[in-house]
Amino acid sequence: MSLAEQIKPVSYLKANAAELLRSIGEGGEPVIITQNGEAKAVLQDVASYEQTRQTMALLKLMALGAQDVAAGRTVPARAAIERLRQRRDPAA
Structure with a gap:
């Protein structure tokens, strides 16, 4: 469907709602009202x-x-994994 076919006035929607819904369902292209x-x-x-x-x-x-990377809010992967292990098993 070309861009021109994807633009419809609200009056077209009112008069052809079922056809428009079928077309959208089949083609997957959105329509601008x-x-x-x-x-x-x-x-x-x-x-x-x-x-x-x-x-x-x-x-x-x-x-x-x-944003976190740019602000320096990162930790090495090994440290993050260790932190997760500590949370899971505090006795370790």
Whole structure:
């Protein structure tokens, strides 16, 4: 589906909701809904939405990790493993 086909006015959504949902479900491409010529919403299938949320969560974790590295909040792997072992078995 070309970009032009992915942009629909809200009136099209109202008149063709079932067809639009079927198309989104089959193709997986989101549709941009406009109102008064301005983009107002994005309509996408649930699987794509969930994948997007998972991707964003992973990117956020990566960004937080990069901030920790930049700030020097790191420890050598051996020390981290030892710390975990101590937590699991304090008598060791």
